[in-house]
Amino acid sequence: MRAYLDNAATTRLSDAAREAMLPYFDGIYGNPSSLHDEGQRAGAALQNARERIAAAIHADPGEIYFTSGGTESNNMAICSAANCSAARRPAPAPERRKRHIISSAIEHHAVLHPLEALQKEGFEITLLPVEPETGLVKPADLEAALREDTALVTIMTANNEVGTIQPIAALGELCRARGVVFHSDAVQAVGHIPVDVRAMNVDMLSLSAHKFHGPKGVGALYCRRGAPLCPLLLGGAQERSRRAGTENIPGIMGMAAALEESAAELAEVSLRLTGFRDEMIDQFLRLPRTHLNGDRLQRLPGNASLCFEGLEGEALLLLLDAKGIAASSGSACTSGSLEPSHVLLALGRPHEVAHGSLRLSLSRYTTREEIDLALEAVPQTVEYLRSISPVWDRLRRG
Amino acid sequence: MAMVYSEKVKDHFINPRNVGEIENADGVGEVGNASCGDIMKVYLQIEDGVIADVKFKTFGCASAIATSSMATELIKGRAVEEALTLTNKAVAEALDGLPPVKMHCSVLAEEAVKTAIKDYYDRAGIAYDPALFADLERGGHAHDHGDLVEE
Ligand SMILES: Cc1ncc(COP(=O)(O)O)c(C=O)c1O
Numbered sequence: 372m373r374a375y376l377d378n379a380a381t382t383r384l385s386d387a388a389r390e391a392m393l394p395y396f397d398g399i400y401g402n403p404s405s406l407h408d409e410g411q412r413a414g415a416a417l418q419n420a421r422e423r424i425a426a427a428i429h430a431d432p433g434e435i436y437f438t439s440g441g442t443e444s445n446n447m448a449i450c451s452a453a454n455c456s457a458a459r460r461p462a463p464a465p466e467r468r469k470r471h472i473i474s475s476a477i478e479h480h481a482v483l484h485p486l487e488a489l490q491k492e493g494f495e496i497t498l499l500p501v502e503p504e505t506g507l508v509k510p511a512d513l514e515a516a517l518r519e520d521t522a523l524v525t526i527m528t529a530n531n532e533v534g535t536i537q538p539i540a541a542l543g544e545l546c547r548a549r550g551v552v553f554h555s556d557a558v559q560a561v562g563h564i565p566v567d568v569r570a571m572n573v574d575m576l577s578l579s580a581h582k583f584h585g586p587k588g589v590g591a592l593y594c595r596r597g598a599p600l601c602p603l604l605l606g607g608a609q610e611r612s613r614r615a616g617t618e619n620i621p622g623i624m625g626m627a628a629a630l631e632e633s634a635a636e637l638a639e640v641s642l643r644l645t646g647f648r649d650e651m652i653d654q655f656l657r658l659p660r661t662h663l664n665g666d667r668l669q670r671l672p673g674n675a676s677l678c679f680e681g682l683e684g685e686a687l688l689l690l691l692d693a694k695g696i697a698a699s700s701g702s703a704c705t706s707g708s709l710e711p712s713h714v715l716l717a718l719g720r721p722h723e724v725a726h727g728s729l730r731l732s733l734s735r736y737t738t739r740e741e742i743d744l745a746l747e748a749v750p751q752t753v754e755y756l757r758s759i760s761p762v763w764d765r766l767r768r769g
Numbered sequence: 770m771a772m773v774y775s776e777k778v779k780d781h782f783i784n785p786r787n788v789g790e791i792e793n794a795d796g797v798g799e800v801g802n803a804s805c806g807d808i809m810k811v812y813l814q815i816e817d818g819v820i821a822d823v824k825f826k827t828f829g830c831a832s833a834i835a836t837s838s839m840a841t842e843l844i845k846g847r848a849v850e851e852a853l854t855l856t857n858k859a860v861a862e863a864l865d866g867l868p869p870v871k872m873h874c875s876v877l878a879e880e881a882v883k884t885a886i887k888d889y890y891d892r893a894g895i896a897y898d899p900a901l902f903a904d905l906e907r908g909g910h911a912h913d914h915g916d917l918v919e920e
Pocket residue numbers: 379380439440441442443445479481527529530531556558559579580588590
């Protein structure tokens with residue numbers, strides 16, 4: 372038996388999503404931009420999916436732009452806020468151009484790397500620190516960082532590594548009061564916790580189908596009517612000329628079905644996963660020198676992220692893999708860059724503690740048996756790796 | 770994680786040989802890895818100039834554990850002078866290669882063994898050419914990574 376506990380990386384496609392996709396590969400395969408019947412049938416399906424996805428996040432269909440996933444949605448939102456402000460007509464005087472962007476230290480690379488690129492172009496980037504251990508952004512910090520020339524604030528709804536859920540509505544309110552565009556990367560949140568773009572006070576929000584049992588390579592950007600949106604990809608007039616390229620109809624149909632299904636089951640699933648999650652966290656925290664990453668309560672239902680001192684995460688991950696458990700780690704040794712996860716460092720974990728990180732992430736397909744396997748194998752493997760670790764000898768002696 | 774370990778690496782990682790400590794060891798060497806913060810400790814028991822027993826403890830990734838295991842296998846039962854010629858490349862080759870980004874972990878094993886031998890020489894009052902351990906004095910070599918050629 373295998374326990375797939377890496378659902379924050381990606382999830383299995385749901386049966387309903389697969390069924391929803393199948394007719395659009397070889398049955399209704401027309402191009403929605405075509406005027407003939409085949410095209411119009413595809414176009415009707417596209418419109419139907421748009422309405423259902425909009426409804427799931429309390430948006431209007433006209434505020435949904437389909438993309439290739441979370442990465443593209445984030446890039447589109449960020450570049451748009453940066454460039455649209457410069458491209459306004461009449462062009463603002465140089466001294467009135469908005470060249471400041473605020474984000475947080477624990478964003479996904481699909482936010483941080485576009486910001487780094489903008490920094491090279493002359494934008495000033497403020498990365499808000501997060502509270503140690505919990506990873507929460509403090510609204511007061513945002514308030515203090517907002518400036519006259521702030522073009523965009525982008526803060527993720529829920530963190531992919533440590534599961535912390537940010538006070539998005541409060542942060543959004545501050546931005547709205549100052550007339551600053553507010554974007555949130557909700558890739559880990561949509562389908563897992565209630566997401567209501569109106570209540571959250573966001574202007575833009577990114578989502579990605581493969582994180583909620585939809586297919587990979589398809590996502591959406593919500594952009595509030597009236598908020599500026601510049602295209603990233605130029606070409607045809609698809610997506611109201613904001614995102615060129617023939618639409619991924621099977622993917623979009625799968626995404627709509629997956630999102631509806633996740634939304635319908637959200638309350639029940641969230642309760643069950645929170646139970647599993649807390650059982651694992653409580654059990655693992657009984658081990659000495661073990662730390663929970665992220666907030667205990669403001670936390671995704673399916674995320675258990677911990678640091679075990681005295682061992683290294685890649686070794687833990689691969690031994691668990693050999694025992695049938697798929698997990699993930701933010702250790703330096705798994706990163707390819709030999710730097711530990713920026714998220715764990717931002718939470719105040721020293722390098723050597725971040726080294727021993729493990730993330731188990733659940734989905735509605737997670738079974739009691741999978742949790743039982745983890746409850747048994749994780750402590751066993753942690754104890755074994757500590758028994759062969761010279762660092763643990765020292766820690767144990769104090 | 771874009772890397773694949775060979776069957777030998779997996780074997781030595783999952784069933785590492787010579788794990789543990791030696792009480793009253795004749796030589797002990799502990800080194801840390803500047804690249805990612807891992808640590809390896811080697812214990813030697815020497816009889817008549819031969820490595821009669823060797824044990825290790827490692828805090829590090831699968832590659833660090835596997836190279837520790839293989840390095841101890843390669844020097845066990847060998848003359849101390851012979852063990853000194855151990856290179857990280859030889860360890861990596863014995864494991865059927867390591868992913869390029871993981872080559873630096875094999876340096877840890879080579880250095881830990883050499884540090885333990887130096888400790889043995891020092892304790893036993895055996896004279897040696899300091900040049901033998903020049904790499905260690907410099908704090909190790911090949912701490913760059915990624916650009917190393919795959920074995
Ligand atoms: C928080 C967050 N943002 C963005 C992404 C990127 O999404 P995608 O894989 O759809 O490009 C991910 C997933 O990897 C994520 O977890």
